Amino acid sequence: MSQSNTNGKNKIRLSELNKWRHSTTGEKVFDIVNILFLVGFALLCLIPFINILATSFATPGEITTRSFILWPRTFTLDAYRYILSTPTIFRSIGVSLFVTVIGTSLSMVLTSFLAYGLSRKYLHGRRMFNFLIVFTMLFSGGMIPSFLVVNSLGLIDSLWSLILPGAVSAYNMIIMRNFFQGIPDSLEESAKMDGAGHFKIFFNIILPLSLPSIATVSLFYAVNYWNTYQGAILYINDHTKWPVQVLLRQIVLVSSGLNADATVVDVVPPAQSVKMAVIIIATLPMLIAYPFVQKYFVKGAMVGSVKG
Template sequence: MIQTNGEKIFGVLNYVLLTLLSLTMLLPFIHLLAKALSSEAYVLAKDITFWPIGLQFNSFNYVLQNKQFLTTFGNSVFITVVGTFLSLLITMLSAYPLSKQSFPAKRVILFLYVLTMFFSGGIIPTYLVVKAIGLTNTLWAMIIPGLLAPFNLILMRSFFMSIPDALDESARMDGASNTRILFTIYLPLSMSSIATITMFYAVGYWNNFFSAMLYITDRNLMPLQIYLKSIIQNESSVSVGDIEALLNTSPESIRAATIICAVVPILLIYPFLQKYFVKGALVGAVKG
């Protein structure tokens, strides 16, 4: 297809704009990585831009050997993995019947789900409920209150509605139950939607810190984001008793290394889901 001059100019400007936007997102991470890998003297002198000076790995060694970091990291991994799995399961089990025209009162139930997107019970009533059922100071307090996101439910319901009814009817003629139809027909055909929702849930659980501030007081149960918050706010940094760490690195380098270690795990998920991500989001947006 032959492009006009206007289309060529628009294409060039589009690439330039997207490149600049990408740099605004990448450069802060590159700066943090350079700071984490640089020697203490250059960091304190604020000589670091986007390339490490006096390459060293003491900051990462300190972070990855820090007991509090490893504990909070393990808590966040548990919350993210278990929470994402349970959220996906409940979302699929809820979206399937709501995608069927024959399901009674589906409009009322869907309306109640959507209503929670605009109105919630509030922080204090929610806290009282969590406390009453004994979830305070447990990792389940980070998972159970947010198991189902209405937006993700609507997205998956829309994808299920795009699957031809003929597949459902033929399976029922062969004697398949609703459970078998869901797990053997609908889910294999919905991998793009599942990958998209998995990303939404995983990022939400990994970055959640407000729930921990409300429901958890035990330091051994804190997620990584609370530890990261304390590091950034200078509430927790290099231990005074850790002479070796104090001599070989700076608190600023340790903060940078901690941020990098907290961000990289969730970033590693995206390359595996990226090929499904756009398709899943678009189908959920235009169907229903």
């Protein structure tokens, strides 16, 4: 089976190569310019991250003498040793992991249930519910009403204040709803003839066929929860419950000599490399998670956004 797949891929590559050889001069020029443009755009996106990574490993002397670093002359782990030598970063990472895992799980349960219900054409009031959900994408109560709601629920200084207010995203729900609508109704009708109920149809038929949509929306929710910042600033006063993004802000403020709680973050030289090291540590989990859902990402986003 693997040999036949390899032969098939080789045939496809040869056909594409032959097609390119027989294309006109204008088409070849366009392909070359397009490739060069995309490579240049990719480098523009990649170079800043390489600079951050290189600066986090650079020595204090090199940081002061070089304004832009892509490859440090001398590697040092002092910034990472300093950050990892204090319990503050581990506590913040633990808070972010808790919020991300619990929040993503809860959001996927609520969003998938809501999307499945609204994807069924026989649901009474379906148009009205869809309109109300889309309406929230255009108009929202704002920061002060949201704070009053969270405060009235007694969620101030609770990690649930970082999870519950954004538990369901209208955009993510629409992606899942449109994906569910693309599943043939005949599958549901056949299951009903065999005596299956809505929950059995949902868990045994709909979800297994919706892995691209589930992976895509899960990634959206996970990135959103991991990068939570504004909610933590508004609702969390206890610094022991700060997520890693707020800790990053404190490090930037302290190292810049601005007002901040220096008892929480005591930055020592080199401050610039410490800031860059924290950025790498804060970004690394999402970079590790993305390759596992990459093969589902494009398919889930495109099908869920276009269909319906």
